[in-house]
Amino acid sequence: xxxxxxxxxxxxxxxxxxxxxxxxxxxxxxxxxxxxxxxxxxxxxxxxxxxxxxxxxxxxxxxxxxxxxxxxxxxxxxxxxxxxxxxxxxxxxxxxxxxxxxxxxxxxxxxxxxxxxxxxxxxxxxxxxxxxxxxxxxxxxxxxxxxxxxxxxxxxxxxxxxxxxxxxxxxxxxxxxxxxxxxxxxxxxxxxxxxxxxxxxxxxxxxxxxxxxxxxxxxxxxxxxxxxxxxxxxxxxxxxxxxxxxxxxxxxxxxxxxxxxxxxxxxxxxxxxxxxxxxxxxxxxxxxxxxxxxxxxxxxxxxxxxxxxxxxxxxxxxxxxxxxxxxxxxxxxxxxxxxxxxxxxxxxxxxxxxxxxxxxxxxxxxxxxxxxxxxxxxxxxxxxxxxxxxxxxxxxxxxxxxxxxxxxxxxxxxxxxxxxxxxxxxxxxxxxxxxxxxxxxxxxxxxxxxxxxxxxxxxxxxxxxxxxxxxxxxxxxxxxxxxxxxxxxxxxxxxxxxxxxxxxxxxxxxxxxxxxxxxxxxx
Amino acid sequence: xxxxxxxxxxxxxxxxxxxxxxxxxxxxxxxxxxxxxxxxxxxxxxxxxxxxxxxxxxxxxxxxxxxxxxxxxxxxxxxxxxxxxxxxxxxxxxxxxxxxxxxxxxxxxxxxxxxxxxxxxxxxxxxxxxxxxxxxxxxxxxxxxxxxxxxxxxxxxxxxxxxxxxxxxxxxxxxxxxxxxxxxxxxxxxxxxxxxxxxxxxxxxxxxxxxxxxxxxxxxxxxxxxxxxxxxxxxxxxxxxxxxxxxxxxxxxxxxxxxxxxxxxxxxxxxxxxxxxxxxxxxxxxxxxxxxxxxxxxxxxxxxxxxxxxxxxxxxxxxxxxxxxxxxxxxxxx
Numbered sequence: 001x002x003x004x005x006x007x008x009x010x011x012x013x014x015x016x017x018x019x020x021x022x023x024x025x026x027x028x029x030x031x032x033x034x035x036x037x038x039x040x041x042x043x044x045x046x047x048x049x050x051x052x053x054x055x056x057x058x059x060x061x062x063x064x065x066x067x068x069x070x071x072x073x074x075x076x077x078x079x080x081x082x083x084x085x086x087x088x089x090x091x092x093x094x095x096x097x098x099x100x101x102x103x104x105x106x107x108x109x110x111x112x113x114x115x116x117x118x119x120x121x122x123x124x125x126x127x128x129x130x131x132x133x134x135x136x137x138x139x140x141x142x143x144x145x146x147x148x149x150x151x152x153x154x155x156x157x158x159x160x161x162x163x164x165x166x167x168x169x170x171x172x173x174x175x176x177x178x179x180x181x182x183x184x185x186x187x188x189x190x191x192x193x194x195x196x197x198x199x200x201x202x203x204x205x206x207x208x209x210x211x212x213x214x215x216x217x218x219x220x221x222x223x224x225x226x227x228x229x230x231x232x233x234x235x236x237x238x239x240x241x242x243x244x245x246x247x248x249x250x251x252x253x254x255x256x257x258x259x260x261x262x263x264x265x266x267x268x269x270x271x272x273x274x275x276x277x278x279x280x281x282x283x284x285x286x287x288x289x290x291x292x293x294x295x296x297x298x299x300x301x302x303x304x305x306x307x308x309x310x311x312x313x314x315x316x317x318x319x320x321x322x323x324x325x326x327x328x329x330x331x332x333x334x335x336x337x338x339x340x341x342x343x344x345x346x347x348x349x350x351x352x353x354x355x356x357x358x359x360x361x362x363x364x365x366x367x368x369x370x371x372x373x374x375x376x377x378x379x380x381x382x383x384x385x386x387x388x389x390x391x392x393x394x395x396x397x398x399x400x401x402x403x404x405x406x407x408x409x410x411x412x413x414x415x416x417x418x419x420x421x422x423x424x425x426x427x428x429x430x431x432x433x434x435x436x437x438x439x440x441x442x443x444x445x446x447x448x449x450x451x452x453x454x455x456x457x458x459x460x461x462x463x464x465x466x467x468x469x470x471x472x473x474x475x476x477x478x479x480x481x482x483x484x485x486x487x488x489x490x491x492x493x494x495x496x497x498x499x500x501x502x503x504x505x506x507x508x509x510x511x512x513x514x515x516x517x518x519x520x521x522x523x
Numbered sequence: 524x525x526x527x528x529x530x531x532x533x534x535x536x537x538x539x540x541x542x543x544x545x546x547x548x549x550x551x552x553x554x555x556x557x558x559x560x561x562x563x564x565x566x567x568x569x570x571x572x573x574x575x576x577x578x579x580x581x582x583x584x585x586x587x588x589x590x591x592x593x594x595x596x597x598x599x600x601x602x603x604x605x606x607x608x609x610x611x612x613x614x615x616x617x618x619x620x621x622x623x624x625x626x627x628x629x630x631x632x633x634x635x636x637x638x639x640x641x642x643x644x645x646x647x648x649x650x651x652x653x654x655x656x657x658x659x660x661x662x663x664x665x666x667x668x669x670x671x672x673x674x675x676x677x678x679x680x681x682x683x684x685x686x687x688x689x690x691x692x693x694x695x696x697x698x699x700x701x702x703x704x705x706x707x708x709x710x711x712x713x714x715x716x717x718x719x720x721x722x723x724x725x726x727x728x729x730x731x732x733x734x735x736x737x738x739x740x741x742x743x744x745x746x747x748x749x750x751x752x753x754x755x756x757x758x759x760x761x762x763x764x765x766x767x768x769x770x771x772x773x774x775x776x777x778x779x780x781x782x783x784x785x786x787x788x789x790x791x792x793x794x795x796x797x798x799x800x801x802x803x804x805x806x807x808x809x810x811x812x813x814x815x816x817x818x819x820x821x822x823x824x825x826x827x828x829x830x831x832x833x834x835x836x837x838x839x840x841x842x843x844x845x846x847x848x849x850x851x852x853x854x855x856x857x
Contacts, residue, residue, distance in 0.1 A: 349746055
């Protein structure tokens with residue numbers, strides 16, 4: 001191994017899935033002992049790059065050099081043997097085994113043919129003490145908190161003599177004190193020459209612990225900088241593919257703003273909390289208004305939407321519907337209140353793949369389409385035909401299975417699922433992600449029209465132009481808090497980026513009023 | 524969200540060019556139908572006396588209980604569950620019924636028989652709801668949840684009867700197993716009614732559509748306001764009720780109730796019929812008529828082999844082979 005060469009160098013990596021490119025000429029360089037951040041939006045190619053590196057996927061072309069020689073790991077196990085260990089976001093340990101069994105799984109300490117329990121437990125205890133975890137190492141893992149499980153996974157990775165440890169959002173289930181402990185360990189690792197590749201969306205964490213950063217966008221590596229060289233704003237701008245200070249262009253989307261209407265209050269959300277990802281969020285939606293919910297990944301946007309729709313339990317705070325305090329124990333409650341919700345993940349939470357367009361479109365409406373439990377098929381067909389027509393859903397007919405439709409048309413069916421209910425409020429999580437440009441424009445125009453007709457819309461989006469052009473107001477979330485609300489002339493892509501990067505305090509232009517300081521209310 | 528007939532103003536209709544795509548997505552019954560037809564033809568040509576009313580009746584009588592239980596199983600499997608307790612629930616219903624008509628309450632034999640038809644079936648239904656509660660409320664995997672009554676149910680039946688064989692001869696009760704209005708066995712009529720009823724339920728009712736939604740994508744169903752837990756509770760309850768009916772048929776054919784024997788291995792026969800019929804064991808796709816065809820196919824194979832003097836033990840092996848084949852064909856289709 002030469003000393004001039006960095007520990008890890010990926011160059012010109014290409015990878016496509018059934019013709020769709022996921023990585024295009026991607027590169028990544030990490031030196032020994034460096035703590036390096038890898039960031040990018042959903043679908044930017046981070047996880048694909050990591051999987052190519054660790055052998056979970058095979059690259060189509062490109063070169064991977066690790067420790068001075070070219071490598072091409074066939075499996076993650078081979079990568080681990082080669083000195084790269086990976087900690088995934090979801091803990092992948094064995095819940096029924098004890099902590100020390102998990103740590104030494106596959107490389108058990110032995111004395112002759114027997115397991116050396118004393119030594120394994122002793123070593124596991126020492127190891128976990130480094131992470132300030134006080135736990136009985138002989139207890140099964142499943143009794144432990146998620147944070148402890150995460151720490152065990154990290155301890156396991158660290159104890160395998162790795163030269164590179166990859167951590168994919170390791171802090172998402174940890175509280176502040178645990179994050180500090182983890183950072184202590186990461187710094188120790190760095191000091192002892194182990195490199196760490198750190199994937200996170202919490203900007204403050206990157207600045208706290210990383211020395212360099214690689215930014216990915218649309219499958220390409222767009223930037224590699226020293227952490228001290230790049231401001232948060234530049235970081236966010238580069239992730240989103242915007243120039244800071246760029247003039248606001250009009251007409252990037254098909255939204256039509258509708259300034260004149262300010263209807264009655266539909267939804268008031270005050271200081272809601274749920275799990276570690278949603279700590280304090282407040283927002284309002286009025287009739288005829290499109291309210292945006294902005295923020296980086298993991299900022300608590302989706303969690304806010306789910307709480308409002310009754311899909312996740314509320315740990316604190318208050319939700320009012322039309323001025324009345326509401327208890328939403330399930331989506332069914334929210335639907336009765338006139339809400340609809342299109343989840344971010346169409347496949348997992350939206351479509352019923354083997355069912356027809358007709359059944360998918362009327363899934364929520366069915367109880368109302370029936371007389372004593374029997375579906376009124378004439379009425380059902382009439383509604384389905386009408387929405388296929390009005391939304392321009394491209395399908396061979398109502399009987400076609402929804403999984404055979406394109407993403408954009410699936411999304412239209414899911415929108416129609418709610419529109420046929422005559423909702424008062426639509427909650428949309430990334431309604432235009434992963435669909436073609438034409439369908440995207442149609443959906444944006446549709447939302448503007450619906451809002452003009454009195455519908456309230458709460459729209460989560462990662463696309464700044466969608467937020468800036470489509471929304472009447474945008475609430476910005478950061479690390480589980482709603483930190484600002486932008487409106488009117490203050491609602492520009494620039495200001496949005498600023499608040500997403502810094503929070504309201506530093507970035508706030510005059511018009512960006514802080515929405516809710518933690519623990520407080522606003523307006 | 525009252526009527527769903529008025530909508531906000533929307534954009535003018537966009538052109539919707541017909542996209543080339545696979546044909547309309549109904550569950551293909553073609554495969555099972557073809558297999559059944561082949562078996563029928565084979566037997567018509569090579570099995571002596573196959574085309575007689577008696578042979579037909581023997582086969583239909585033997586298959587009726589499997590189909591009735593299989594329909595309940597189809598509903599459960601459509602929600603991505605499974606019900607292993609059906610055979611044990613048949614034994615419970617079979618143990619309860621003779622107790623009612625042999626020692627009629629208030630000394631009225633008529634009332635005894637009436638109750639013997641109703642109470643055991645309701646009891647089996649209640650045990651089915653218990654299964655459903657374990658699955659929904661306590662979130663136990665269906666396999667394990669219904670294993671509880673698979674093991675304990677037969678025990679309960681034995682405790683009810685003190686482990687003794689109950690023999691009887693009661694014309695009015697045994698109508699359910701021995702009656703033949705117009706020459707058609709009563710259980711065959713029951714079977715056809717159950718198949719027709721649940722075919723209609725699956726195709727036309729909200730409940731039927733919700734079963735498929737729960738099995739096809741539970742999270743999406745919940746987010747669309749489908750009462751997921753109530754749907755699951757109901758399918759296990761129905762499976763219990765149908766098992767109870769099947770239990771009554773079996774004991775009246777036998778003129779006796781043996782808690783050790785009634786419904787033995789029925790769970791496996793029912794699951795096999797469902798699988799061969801083309802219902803996806805992963806949930807979300809189900810066909811009641813397919814289950815009927817599946818049960819008939821298995822029955823006919825067994826009959827053909829037995830008619831050829833192949834021992835029952837060997838017939839079992841062939842049955843297993845057929846199931847394997849059916850599941851393999853299903854995977855290919857997916």
